[in-house]
Amino acid sequence: MPDETRFQRVLFVLRRDWQLYLMLAPTVIWLLLFLYKPMYGLQIAFKDYSIFRGIAASPWVGLEHFHTLFGSDQFVRAVKNTVIISAFSLLFGFPVPILLALMFNEILHKTFKKTAQTIVYLPHFISSVIIAGIVITAFSPSVGIINYLISWLGFEPIYFLTKPEWFRPIFIGTGIWQEAGFSSIVYLAAIAGVSPTLYESAVVDGASRWQMMWKITLPSIMTTIIIMLIIRIGNLLEVSFEMIILLYQPATFETADVVNTWIYRQGLQGGQYDLAAAAGLFNAVVAFVLVIAANSLSKRYSRTSLW
Amino acid sequence: MSGVILDKVVKRYGAVEVVHAIDLTVEPQEFVVLVGPSGCGKSTTLRMIAGLEEISDGTVEIDGRVVNRVAPKDRDVAMVFQNYALYPHLNVADNIAFGLRIRRTPKAEVLASIEEVAGILGLTEYLDRRPADLSGGQRQRVAMGRAIVRHPKVFLFDEPLSNLDAKLRTQMRAEIKRLHKRLGVTSVYVTHDQVEAMTLADRIVVMQDGHIEQIGTPMDLFLNPVNTFVAGFIGSPPMNQIEAIVEGGADAPRATFAGQSIALPKLDELSSRVGEKVTIGIRPEHAKIEPAGADAISVELDLVETLGSEALLHTTLAGNPFIIKAETGGDVEHLNQVTQFWAGPETIKVFDGKTGRAFGHPATSYQGGS
Numbered sequence A: 001m002p003d004e005t006r007f008q009r010v011l012f013v014l015r016r017d018w019q020l021y022l023m024l025a026p027t028v029i030w031l032l033l034f035l036y037k038p039m040y041g042l043q044i045a046f047k048d049y050s051i052f053r054g055i056a057a058s059p060w061v062g063l064e065h066f067h068t069l070f071g072s073d074q075f076v077r078a079v080k081n082t083v084i085i086s087a088f089s090l091l092f093g094f095p096v097p098i099l100l101a102l103m104f105n106e107i108l109h110k111t112f113k114k115t116a117q118t119i120v121y122l123p124h125f126i127s128s129v130i131i132a133g134i135v136i137t138a139f140s141p142s143v144g145i146i147n148y149l150i151s152w153l154g155f156e157p158i159y160f161l162t163k164p165e166w167f168r169p170i171f172i173g174t175g176i177w178q179e180a181g182f183s184s185i186v187y188l189a190a191i192a193g194v195s196p197t198l199y200e201s202a203v204v205d206g207a208s209r210w211q212m213m214w215k216i217t218l219p220s221i222m223t224t225i226i227i228m229l230i231i232r233i234g235n236l237l238e239v240s241f242e243m244i245i246l247l248y249q250p251a252t253f254e255t256a257d258v259v260n261t262w263i264y265r266q267g268l269q270g271g272q273y274d275l276a277a278a279a280g281l282f283n284a285v286v287a288f289v290l291v292i293a294a295n296s297l298s299k300r301y302s303r304t305s306l307w
Numbered sequence B: 001m002s003g004v005i006l007d008k009v010v011k012r013y014g015a016v017e018v019v020h021a022i023d024l025t026v027e028p029q030e031f032v033v034l035v036g037p038s039g040c041g042k043s044t045t046l047r048m049i050a051g052l053e054e055i056s057d058g059t060v061e062i063d064g065r066v067v068n069r070v071a072p073k074d075r076d077v078a079m080v081f082q083n084y085a086l087y088p089h090l091n092v093a094d095n096i097a098f099g100l101r102i103r104r105t106p107k108a109e110v111l112a113s114i115e116e117v118a119g120i121l122g123l124t125e126y127l128d129r130r131p132a133d134l135s136g137g138q139r140q141r142v143a144m145g146r147a148i149v150r151h152p153k154v155f156l157f158d159e160p161l162s163n164l165d166a167k168l169r170t171q172m173r174a175e176i177k178r179l180h181k182r183l184g185v186t187s188v189y190v191t192h193d194q195v196e197a198m199t200l201a202d203r204i205v206v207m208q209d210g211h212i213e214q215i216g217t218p219m220d221l222f223l224n225p226v227n228t229f230v231a232g233f234i235g236s237p238p239m240n241q242i243e244a245i246v247e248g249g250a251d252a253p254r255a256t257f258a259g260q261s262i263a264l265p266k267l268d269e270l271s272s273r274v275g276e277k278v279t280i281g282i283r284p285e286h287a288k289i290e291p292a293g294a295d296a297i298s299v300e301l302d303l304v305e306t307l308g309s310e311a312l313l314h315t316t317l318a319g320n321p322f323i324i325k326a327e328t329g330g331d332v333e334h335l336n337q338v339t340q341f342w343a344g345p346e347t348i349k350v351f352d353g354k355t356g357r358a359f360g361h362p363a364t365s366y367q368g369g370s
């Protein structure tokens, strides 16, 4: 139909696939309500905001808050910490679930496999507060198992959680402990999707288990790995800040304070909503750029991409 | 040269036995096809030869060596799978070279082998492509290439053509046959398609329910099926089977059914069977429609399927379908008038009404039964 209008066409598609659009609706509504509507409030990053005047009535101040941010040693330190913690989390944390999945895949004994999997999945289901409690207890200088071992070996106990140099390893390690097992499920699912005949064919060709892991399993789940990597890079700045809040203390702010915890202290505790919004916007823009960059790099070099 | 010998090979999954003590000798350079309905144990048997399944009982011998406890990689066999089992992340050249690289073959040798195999299979232009960018037939060829390149002692094929469309299947069938002629490698080929079996095999092994029903050349199975199962499985369309009662003596045996009667071949066994139930088998090709006088059998014509030079006449005889294959001679009209056929006694098979075993078949080549 050449003289069909665009509107008619849309109407036709809507009518034909209305069930699909109906199923899509809750997600779209959720996105609009919780992710798009709040964007209206983003403008306070460019305003001298006061809750008494309200968003609309507050006067514009241009980029003043951004000047303040980058003039603040604390904010710059928070950006630096965010980048360092994120980079190391990615570096050490990203491969662990993949290795776990590959290892689980090699376990033939069913009961042992199930038990091992349950044990590594478990921390994911435990509240961060409890995880932090466990970590704090474990590293405690008086009752902690770590310091107990250190003393037993004849060294002085270390008060880990007050030492800035220990914060990042402990935080990153905790993150891996908490999430690596659960994240490995995605890779296990990908591995389960690899056709068994690929392995049978390789067995007949003479491949060892090790060779099959490197030459079949890993390449077969590479698409999944890349997609997970893109998602991870997109969320790079989303350091799990509630865990930081639970573990840090003023003594470790130097290495522990990240953009989100800084926003939390300035915005919610200090009432500087406009400044916090500016910092949040900065975080979001950087994250956005990272996702786009990661996706296009992946598209170029591995023919795999999210969109 | 390398043959394969199966001696009383059994496969059990837990308490369930799915392959029952089968014996089979594949001569060096022979092309043997295992054929049978789905679930009869063909793949299981092949996989025991490959080493992908444990052998529960009995022995498998390859090239004079018992391989029950030999790892697949040391059996020197190559296998082609139904779904090709190509590595999606590797291009054609790397797929072909996979087995060689696994065995740490020198680089120059690998490259030479890829080139040689690609030449044989007409894949030279596609070496850089990934499997996803190939047609079904090309993928099939790459799978063959992976097998050929290793120069194994035995080729094992598990329904390699089942994923192809009919035309391509015919084409690849011919190609496999040509390849076997050229390379002369002992091959065991599994299929559920009797046409594939008939066209490819030096010898066919017909299986059912984990048993071997009959082993023989395609012609042997066509002309002398040992039982009603083989008769009903081999040939397209398969042999017509009619339940009948034996009459007459040893010198003029006849079979009667639904008020009609037909002369049977003079088989010694028939003389003691007078009055007993038998199944008589008549191949569609052996049922003639030319005027036959007194010994003609009346049928009711339902439908004529024209294939070109031949036609299939679907008829009803004594309440059962009966198919006649006739020459058209360029004219189908006269076929629509068919009301009867005849068949020479020498072309008629007689099977025991209870066991389905063929009368007059040499007992030695009879291998199983039900």
Ligand SMILES: Nc1ncnc2c1ncn2[C@@H]1O[C@H](COP(=O)(O)OP(=O)(O)O)[C@@H](O)[C@H]1O
Residues within 6 Å of the ligand: B013, B018, B036, B037, B038, B039, B040, B041, B042, B043, B044, B045
């Ligand atoms: N892993 C298994 N566990 C239990 N039974 C199996 C297994 N693999 C195959 N079987 C059974 O063995 C029989 C033969 O299977 P198969 O050799 O694959 O038949 P086909 O002749 O179709 O290739 C079937 O009845 C099948 O259900």
Ligand SMILES: [Mg+2]
Residues within 6 Å of the ligand: B042, B043, B044, B159
């Ligand atoms: Mg099979």
